[in-house]
Amino acid sequence: MMENIEGKRIDFNYKWNHGDLFILMENAGKAVSEYITEKYGKNRNILVISGSGNNGGDGIITAHNLDSDNNLKLIVMTRSDGSVSSLSRRAMEKFGNDRIIKNPNTGDIRKMISESDIIVDAIFGTGIRDPVKEPYSSIIEEINLSRAEVISIDVPSGLGTSHSVLPDATVTFTDVKEGMNEKNSGSINVRNIGIDEREINYAGPGDMVYFPKIEKNGHKGQNGKVLIMAGWKFTGAGCMTARAAENALPDLITMLVPKASSTIFSIKLEDQIVGVFNSLNMKNELEKCNAVLTGPGMGISEDSVKVVLAVCKSGKKAVFDADAIHIMAEHRDLINQNMLFTPHSHEFEVLTGTEANRENAEKFSVKYGCTILLKGPADIITNGKKTVISEGGSPRMAMGGTGDILAGLCTGLMARNMDPFHAAVLGSFINKKNGERLEKERSYWFNTYDLLGSMGRTFREYYDFIISNE
């Protein structure tokens, strides 16, 4: 079952890998027209009703393919300014612009529906927004009143809103979409339209769709608060986590550190809030934050155990790395779905008592409900329901500190309202691409400062890709 946003992620991955989505639209139209021809034969009265988005484009290609063997009419409902999506425009040119019936009134549509034996529903796909207004709600009602066979493309138009087409069959692409069942979709036929494993099961630029955009008129606090309790033994590790978290663009990052090292932190992180750790401060800061990180450079002491247990008790979204993983190995009963663990293979073995591999990571996530990011030349990210592989990076990233950067980045993303799984996938992807970028520029001669310095540019490259293709 695929959520709409997941479909977008896959489309962006496909676009990044192959450059153009039109071939997918052609394949979608081919799949639907073949289904109709196989089921209903030729010389039928077919009416295709397309909306202004890419679902409509799939309908237009379907119409193009069925045109020569049937008595076919194609309606296209454009946006109010007369436009359609750019892919649909290409589909319209292919069909022949002059033969398309654009924006007919409801009376004319009713008449055309009554004269058809097959209606192809391509009004809305996964890009539907609630509510469905006029004239679409009336068109959907007319379709449902007709005696014709109705075939929906990808999803019944309006599914999940108060006005939804109730088709005899739905031809859907790649996977069944969220909310679809035989009752609301008729017989469900899944067709592969050329999307492969790489776009679905591997981290890619498409994972940026889960990154909340910065709103132009936003207010302070809206983009989340990060709390970090790390670096108590090795201050450098703590500072790196904070610098990495900045790249997720949260509004506030607070470090809580022991009194003895607070001057060092204040100097190194002069632009961030550094507070002195005590039980009361910790309680207050845990209440205020949206996500918390502990573990990197922390050491194992009475206080660090206290911190880890307080983080568990807070119920906040939390990242456990390094020493915190060792501590949590003794408290597995406290693990829950708000938690992300970022172990390398040895830490994984300590946490789970099993060999570090995909299968065991999945088993552990299922049992405890948490997300695991198992670090390696290829990172494995799983929440027990989904698993994504994140490949790439640079051999130079075996140096100390890259794990701290990853943990900090994931925490920043979780503070930005991302769930642990998608934060882990995106964090891993950006971290690895950042390493690749540096390797390209300077071979292996780069360090953690360089990684932190270029992370914003790496992030922006993918952010811009999503924004410019939406």
Ligand SMILES: NC(=O)C1=CN([C@@H]2O[C@H](COP(=O)(O)OP(=O)(O)OC[C@H]3O[C@@H](n4cnc5c(N)ncnc54)[C@H](O)[C@@H]3O)[C@@H](O)[C@H]2O)[C@H](O)CC1
């Ligand atoms: N990878 C794939 O599987 C591919 C799927 N394709 C098809 O593309 C659609 C999704 O296309 P998208 O352009 O994102 O959205 P839609 O066509 O579903 O609709 C958006 C369209 O409709 C307008 N709109 C949305 N809600 C409303 C409303 N309530 N009232 C009025 N208008 C509304 C919106 O403004 C847009 O213009 C997917 O389902 C597949 O069918 C592609 O072919 C590529 C590969």
Ligand SMILES: [K+]
């Ligand atoms: K549809």
